[in-house]
Amino acid sequence: MALIVHKYGGTSMGSTERIRNVAKRVAKWARAGHQMVVVPSAMSGETNRLLGLARELQPEGHSAQLARELDMIASTGEQVSVGLLAIALQAEGLEAVSYAGWQVPIRTDSAYTKARIESIDDIRVRADLAAGKVVVITGFQGIDGEGHITTLGRGGSDTSAVAVAAAMKAAECLIYTDVDGVYTTDPRVVPEARRLQAISFEEMLEMASLGSKVLQIRSVEFAGKYRVPLRVLSSFTPWDIPLAEEAVSGTLITFEEDENMEQAIVSGIAFNRDEAKISLLGVADKPGIAYQILGPVADANIDVDMIIQNVAHDGRTDFSFTVHRNDYARTLELLKSAVQPLTHAAQITGDAKICKVSIVGIGMRSHVGVASRMFRTLSEEGINIQMISTSEIKTSVVIDEKYMELAVRALHKAFGLDAPPAATAA
Amino acid sequence: MALIVHKYGGTSMGSTERIRNVAKRVAKWARAGHQMVVVPSAMSGETNRLLGLARELQPEGHSAQLARELDMIASTGEQVSVGLLAIALQAEGLEAVSYAGWQVPIRTDSAYTKARIESIDDIRVRADLAAGKVVVITGFQGIDGEGHITTLGRGGSDTSAVAVAAAMKAAECLIYTDVDGVYTTDPRVVPEARRLQAISFEEMLEMASLGSKVLQIRSVEFAGKYRVPLRVLSSFTPWDIPLAEEAVSGTLITFEEDENMEQAIVSGIAFNRDEAKISLLGVADKPGIAYQILGPVADANIDVDMIIQNVAHDGRTDFSFTVHRNDYARTLELLKSAVQPLTHAAQITGDAKICKVSIVGIGMRSHVGVASRMFRTLSEEGINIQMISTSEIKTSVVIDEKYMELAVRALHKAFGLDAPPAATAA
Numbered sequence: 001m002a003l004i005v006h007k008y009g010g011t012s013m014g015s016t017e018r019i020r021n022v023a024k025r026v027a028k029w030a031r032a033g034h035q036m037v038v039v040p041s042a043m044s045g046e047t048n049r050l051l052g053l054a055r056e057l058q059p060e061g062h063s064a065q066l067a068r069e070l071d072m073i074a075s076t077g078e079q080v081s082v083g084l085l086a087i088a089l090q091a092e093g094l095e096a097v098s099y100a101g102w103q104v105p106i107r108t109d110s111a112y113t114k115a116r117i118e119s120i121d122d123i124r125v126r127a128d129l130a131a132g133k134v135v136v137i138t139g140f141q142g143i144d145g146e147g148h149i150t151t152l153g154r155g156g157s158d159t160s161a162v163a164v165a166a167a168m169k170a171a172e173c174l175i176y177t178d179v180d181g182v183y184t185t186d187p188r189v190v191p192e193a194r195r196l197q198a199i200s201f202e203e204m205l206e207m208a209s210l211g212s213k214v215l216q217i218r219s220v221e222f223a224g225k226y227r228v229p230l231r232v233l234s235s236f237t238p239w240d241i242p243l244a245e246e247a248v249s250g251t252l253i254t255f256e257e258d259e260n261m262e263q264a265i266v267s268g269i270a271f272n273r274d275e276a277k278i279s280l281l282g283v284a285d286k287p288g289i290a291y292q293i294l295g296p297v298a299d300a301n302i303d304v305d306m307i308i309q310n311v312a313h314d315g316r317t318d319f320s321f322t323v324h325r326n327d328y329a330r331t332l333e334l335l336k337s338a339v340q341p342l343t344h345a346a347q348i349t350g351d352a353k354i355c356k357v358s359i360v361g362i363g364m365r366s367h368v369g370v371a372s373r374m375f376r377t378l379s380e381e382g383i384n385i386q387m388i389s390t391s392e393i394k395t396s397v398v399i400d401e402k403y404m405e406l407a408v409r410a411l412h413k414a415f416g417l418d419a420p421p422a423a424t425a426a
Numbered sequence: 427m428a429l430i431v432h433k434y435g436g437t438s439m440g441s442t443e444r445i446r447n448v449a450k451r452v453a454k455w456a457r458a459g460h461q462m463v464v465v466p467s468a469m470s471g472e473t474n475r476l477l478g479l480a481r482e483l484q485p486e487g488h489s490a491q492l493a494r495e496l497d498m499i500a501s502t503g504e505q506v507s508v509g510l511l512a513i514a515l516q517a518e519g520l521e522a523v524s525y526a527g528w529q530v531p532i533r534t535d536s537a538y539t540k541a542r543i544e545s546i547d548d549i550r551v552r553a554d555l556a557a558g559k560v561v562v563i564t565g566f567q568g569i570d571g572e573g574h575i576t577t578l579g580r581g582g583s584d585t586s587a588v589a590v591a592a593a594m595k596a597a598e599c600l601i602y603t604d605v606d607g608v609y610t611t612d613p614r615v616v617p618e619a620r621r622l623q624a625i626s627f628e629e630m631l632e633m634a635s636l637g638s639k640v641l642q643i644r645s646v647e648f649a650g651k652y653r654v655p656l657r658v659l660s661s662f663t664p665w666d667i668p669l670a671e672e673a674v675s676g677t678l679i680t681f682e683e684d685e686n687m688e689q690a691i692v693s694g695i696a697f698n699r700d701e702a703k704i705s706l707l708g709v710a711d712k713p714g715i716a717y718q719i720l721g722p723v724a725d726a727n728i729d730v731d732m733i734i735q736n737v738a739h740d741g742r743t744d745f746s747f748t749v750h751r752n753d754y755a756r757t758l759e760l761l762k763s764a765v766q767p768l769t770h771a772a773q774i775t776g777d778a779k780i781c782k783v784s785i786v787g788i789g790m791r792s793h794v795g796v797a798s799r800m801f802r803t804l805s806e807e808g809i810n811i812q813m814i815s816t817s818e819i820k821t822s823v824v825i826d827e828k829y830m831e832l833a834v835r836a837l838h839k840a841f842g843l844d845a846p847p848a849a850t851a852a
Contacts, residue, residue: 073513087496098498102528
C-alpha cells in the first residue's frame with residue numbers, strides 16, 4: 001500500500017519485552033500491506049552508560065580526535081537496538097534486516113557529536129523493501145566523507161527518521177514516543193490542556209524551539225524542508241489496537257494548512273525556565289554596538305536567544321538579551337571583563353529567575369490584536385512583562401518565573417484552548 | 427623502530443581502570459619508538475550480555491538472517507572497546523584513532539558468527555602510523571563482500587590480531603592475556619609445570635587443538651601460515667616494568683626451530699575431559715563402512731575427533747570414535763536409528779567418562795621410542811589405554827577420566843618436564 005517510516009524512542013526500546021511489543025506493532029503494519037522502515041533509538045540509558053565510560057577515561061578539553069571516538073562509542077547503542085529489533089521481527093515471522101547508518105549509507109558532514117545529514121542513498125533499502133523485508137535503520141548516526149562514524153546529537157534519531165522518510169518519499173513518518181501527541185500546553189501545568197489533532201509545521205517549529213520537548217527541532221526543520229508528513233503518537237497504546245484507529249491517533253504535523261487543521265488563532269502556549277536575562281544599561285547608541293556586545297559572547301560559544309534593543313535617548317540605549325541559564329554566570333563574567341571596557345556601559349545587570357512564555361499560532365498572521373490580548377491577559381493577572389519578542393506566528397514575553405504557571409493558565413483560557421476546537425471563540 | 431601489534435583480552439579491558447593500564451602500557455611501547463597497532467577484545471562479560479538480550483528475542487531455529495543480526499549486535503562490544511582505548515591513549519598524550527573491522531577494512535567471507543578473514547587492506551592504518559598515531563582496531567569482526575558485518579567466532583580477537591600483524595608484516599604480535607605464557611601442562615594439575623620460553627608453531631597448534639585454552643587455534647594456524655612471530659604474555663604485570671624485560675617475557679611461538687628453542691623431545695602435556703567415546707562392534711569390514719557410519723554424524727553437524735579402526739577378523743571389525751561430550755547422547759541416538767540398520771553392527775557402546783591425554787613435541791620426529799615410553803609410564807601406574815592416535819609430533823591416548831591427573835603428573839615427570847630445560851634428560 002504505502003511506504004511508512006516508524007521511529008521508536010529509547011523508552012519504547014527500553015527492554016526486550018518492549019522491543020517485542022514494537023515488533024508486534026510493526027508486524028501489524030507490515031501485514032496490512034505497508035512497506036515498513038523502522039528507526040529505533042538506543043535502549044533507554046544506554047547512550048548515557050557508554051558516554052559515562054568514556055568520561056572516566058577522556059583527557060581534559062575537547063578535540064576532534066576525542067569527539068570522533070565519542071561517536072564511535074555512542075553509535076553502538078543504536079546498532080544493538082536495530083539488531084535486536086530485526087531479530088524480534090524475525091520471531092514474528094517477518095523477513096527483517098538491520099543497517100547501521102554507514103551501511104545505508106546516511107552521509108553527514110564531519111562535525112562529530114553534532115553532525116548534519118547531507119544525503120541518504122536509498123538503493124539498498126528499496127531493494128530490501130521490494131523483496132518484502134522490513135528494514136530497520138539506526139537513528140542518531142551516519143558516516144562522513146572519510147568513512148568515519150558520526151552522530152547527530154541528542155534526539156538525533158527523530159532527525160534520522162524524518163531524513164529517511166524524506167529520502168524515500170514515505171507517505172508518513174510516525175514518531176512513537178512516551179506522550180500521545182502535541183498539546184496546547186504542558187498538561188502538568190494546565191490540566192485543561194488538549195491534544196491537538198493537527199498542527200502546522202511552522203507552529204510545531206516554534207513550539208519545539210520554545211521548549212516543547214516532543215520532537216527534536218532539527219527533525220521538524222527537516223520535515224518542513226522536505227514536506228514529510230509527520231505524526232507524533234504514543235508507543236504505549238496496546239500494539240493490537242486496530243491499525244485504522246492508530247493511524248489517525250496522536251498529532252499530525254502538516255504543511256497543508258487547510259487540511260485537518262484546527263482553525264484556532266493560537267494553537268499552543270509554550271514556556272521554559274531555562275533562560276536568564278542580561279542587560280547592559282546606558283551603552284552608546286552607535287553602529288556596531290550590538291556586534292561589540294554579542295561578538296565576544298558568540299566567540300565563547302554561548303547561544304543567545306532573545307535580543308532586545310529599544311530606541312535611544314540622549315545618545316545612550318539599553319541592550320538586553322537572554323542566554324541559557326547554565327551560561328548565565330560565564331556570560332556576566334565575560335561582559336564585565338571583555339565588553340564593559342569597550343562599550344562603557346553604565347551598568348550590567350542580570351536575572352536568572354525569569355521564564356519565557358510564548359503564544360504560537362498560524363492564525364496570528366491574519367488576525368490583529370492577538371499580541372495585545374496576550375498583554376491584556378497578563379496585565380489583568382498583575383504580571384509585569386520584562387521583555388517582548390515577536391515573529392510572524394508567535395509572541396514571546398519574559399516574566400518573573402514565579403508567575404509562570406499563572407501566566408500559562410490564564411493565556412490558555414484567554415485564547416480558548418481549554419475548550420474543544422468546535423467551540424473555540426476566534 | 428619496529429611495527430608491533432598488541433592484543434588485549436576481555437579481562438584486560440574489563441574496567442575503565444584496566445583500560446587506563448592498557449593505555450599506559452601501549453604508551454610505553456609507543457614512546458620507545460615503536461609503531462603500535464592495538465587489537466582489544468570487548469570488555470569482559472559484554473559479548474555475553476549482548477547475546478543474552480538477543481536470545482530473549484530470537485525465534486526458534488537458525489537462519490542466515492538471524493546470524494547476520496547476531497553479528498550486528500555482538501560486534502558492538504569491540505567497537506566500544508576500541509573507542510574507549512583510543513580515548514585513554516589520548517589522555518596519555520598520544521594521537522590515537524580507532525577503527526571497526528569494516529573501516530580498515532578486514533574482509534571476510536559471509537559465514538556469520540564464524541566468518542573467516544580473506545584479506546586486510548592496510549593503506550589506511552599505514553597512513554595513520556606514518557603520521558605518528560597509535561591505531562586501535564576491533565578484534566573479532568570484519569565485513570563481507572556485501573557490506574554486512576561479520577564476526578569470527580569466540581576468541582576471534584586473537585585471530586584478528588594475528589591477521590593484522592600478518593597483513594602489516596609486523597615484527598611481532600604480542601597477545602596479552604590473563605596467564606603469563608604457555609606451560610608444559612596445566613599448573614593446576616601439576617604444580618611443577620613450567621612456563622616455556624619458546625614453543626614451535628606446530629607444537630602450539632597441537633597444544634591448542636588438544637585443549638590448551640591459551641590461544642584460539644585459528645590464530646595459531648594464521649600465525650603459522652603467514653609466519654607471524656607470536657608471543658603470549660601477561661597483562662597483569664605492572665605496566666611500568668622496563669620494556670626490555672617485558673619484550674622477552676611470556677612464551678614466544680616461533681617457526682624458527684633452532685632459535686631460542688628448548689631442545690626437549692616433549693614440550694608439553696595436553697589433556698581434556700570434553701570428549702566421549704563411541705564404538706560400533708562387529709560391523710562388516712567392507713569399503714564404504716567408515717562413510718556409512720560417519721556420514722550421518724557429519725550431516726548432523728557433529729564434530730568427530732579421534733577415529734580408530736583396527737584390523738578385521740572373520741570379515742568383521744570394530745569402529746570407534748570420539749565426539750564432544752555435549753554431542754554424546756545425540757550421536758548415540760543417531761547411530762541407533764540411522765546407522766545400525768545399515769551397518770548391522772552387533773553392538774553400539776559408548777562411554778562419556780573418558781579423558782584424552784596427549785604428549786606434544788617436535789623432538790618426537792627424530793626420536794624413536796617416545797610413544798612407547800608414554801605407554802610404559804601409564805602401564806607402570808596401572809592405567810589402561812582405551813584408544814591411541816598419533817601424529818608426527820603428538821601421541822594421544824584415551825583413558826578412564828578418573829586417572830587423568832595421575833597420568834598427566836606421571837608423564838610430566840617421565841619426560842623430564844619438571845626440571846628446567848638445561849637438566850632435561852633427552
